[in-house]
Amino acid sequence: MIPVSGFDGARVAVLGLGRSGLSSARALRAGGADVICWDDSPLARAAAEAEDFALADLGRDGALDGVARLIVSPGIPHLYPAPNRVVAAAYVAGVPVDNDIGLFFRSFATAGWAAFDQPPRVIAVTGSNGKSTTSALIHHILCESGRDAQLAGNIGRGVLDIDPPRDGGAVVLELSSYQTELARALTPDIAVFTNLSADHLDRHAGLGGYFAAKRRLFAEGGPDRAVIGVDEAEGRFLANQLSEAPADDRVIRVSSGAKLTGPGWQVFARKGFLAEYRKGRQAGSIDLRPIRGLPGAHNHQNACAAYAACRAMGLAPRVIEGAMHSFPGLPHRSQIVAEAGGVAFVNDSKATNVDSALKALLAFDRVRWICGGLEKEGGLAALKPGLANVLKAYVIGREAEGFALQLDGVEAEVCTTMERAVARAHEEAQAGETVLLAPAAASFDQYDNFEQRGDDFAARVRAAIGSGQ
Known part of the structure; x- marks a missing residue:
């Protein structure tokens, strides 16, 4: 741990009790600060209470009185699209706002x-x-x-x-x-x-x-x-x-x-x-x-x-x-999860936007592309330079049909689920081809995060290869 310096005996508030928030609270306490915490989630508050941190609703009138610093977790907006209510109160009260990086x-x-x-x-x-x-x-x-x-x-x-x-x-x-x-x-x-x-x-x-x-x-x-x-x-x-x-x-x-x-x-x-x-x-x-x-x-x-x-x-x-x-690469980022029959299966679930998906498509020739999910702003037109490498797209997600309609000039099969997409891509792939998960979309329509989506892809690949389907 890196104990936080400069707040010995001072009252410091921590808003948001996820990984960075709890870490900040511990490091502040190790440096001698009097720490008070808040999170709108009862489960997060319970985790802080289990470590004997004091809790106080920082949005209530007077909650920031005597506070030397407000530490905010990264996911909490502090300016756009609108400041969180506690952050806005800190601005009015003149309490400096910082984060764990600071x-x-x-x-x-x-x-x-x-x-x-x-x-x-x-x-x-x-x-x-x-x-x-x-x-x-x-x-x-x-x-x-x-x-x-x-x-x-x-x-x-x-x-x-x-x-x-x-x-x-x-x-x-x-x-x-x-x-x-x-x-x-x-x-x-x-x-x-x-x-x-x-x-x-x-x-x-x-x-x-x-x-x-x-x-x-x-x-x-x-x-x-x-x-x-x-x-x-x-x-x-x-x-x-x-x-x-x-x-x-x-x-x-x-x-x-x-x-x-x-x-x-x-x-x-x-x-x-x-x-x-x-x-x-x-x-x-x-x-x-x-x-x-x-x-x-x-x-x-x-x-x-x-x-x-x-x-x-x-x-x-x-x-x-x-x-x-000797660098093995990172999970969910152009990660080769399996090779069978001359076909490589690549997990790039982290390609959650069009730019990163385009780069993944350009990295491989003869691609059977698993794509789709919660589409982001801007559409899919910027993918065009990479579509020449795509033999066929297998589209997943709740809005798979609308996603597929935007893939001009590419044969696309609406699969909706990862299980169906992997099974169809595995069935049709030939030696020298790559089955690539590069969704060009967020995962939240079907998964909690991109990691869960990538893990599902890897599990479906292993199942398909193991069954020989």
Whole structure:
């Protein structure tokens, strides 16, 4: 645990008692704070009571009197589409609002670091797509190289649940826009921006607000090194804002598909090959094609970002390459769950939006595509470049017929259920083809979350292969 500093004897309120909320409450108490908690869910309140935390309805008049700080869980809106009633009351009362990420950055460094030969470092990763894989890959590479590393944030452990770092240790954080937007302290040593595509627009009042939330990690934090994906205009803007000159190597530009030139520091992938250039000269290269845990151009972008972050940590190119070959990939993200009869079955349930589903389709040839679910705003037109790889679509979800009608030029079978979709795809697939779950939609019409959907796909695949149906 990282005890929270700066609130010894102070009264601090915690709103939302999920993983991050309870973690914040424990870390605040460990740092000497007088903690009061609230969640609208009776089950969540019971969990806090079981740990002897005091409960108080923070929305009642006077509940925030004497409170030094309100700590808010990521899922609770603090501005758009409208502030939560407790957050709104804190604004009126002048109570500062923060989250667990802000508490982490204000408490991570301690006086004990003076005895370390090398101070611990924090690598923070944000962006729309690929940040989980990028974070996990950085962590994997650091561990394989012998570094003491921990993975936390949106992946791994809660940020305040990690162990106090040892001499020369590293913490890799995956941070969402919900977390970066509200945190009052953001001071990573290395910050990574993967890419930007439309998502969570209601929470941020549009794409500009969404990008602004991501940008805070760099503008507020002032990292020593910034790794910036420049395949979108927002990334190019951000890299330009952080650079003082063309040769400024505090910014490492990253691309998947475009050759980057100039006197600065660049890492890019083209046709499956990663290349690193610094001061106009090539400094490293990796053939990414045989790395099974990183299939497709979107994962090559993740590989470039992770490579750049690890190079900024001082690792050699050959060390990074060796670690990449042993990276198993993440569940529900281009995860090969089975192979039978020359057919690969790939679980990309995390492809909950059109952009991530398109990248999954482009990663494989001859695809039998399982798609559908709770459709997001914007329609499916942006999928068109990837539809040429689709042999047939097997559509699931309560609105499967409407989803199928939007897949122009693609043979589509309305299956509704995962069981039916997997059975039909398995029955029709031939050697050399890929059965791919990349829904391009949320899971909530049939599942609690994308993980449950991916697990169902994997279970149905195993059943189909085992029965030989």
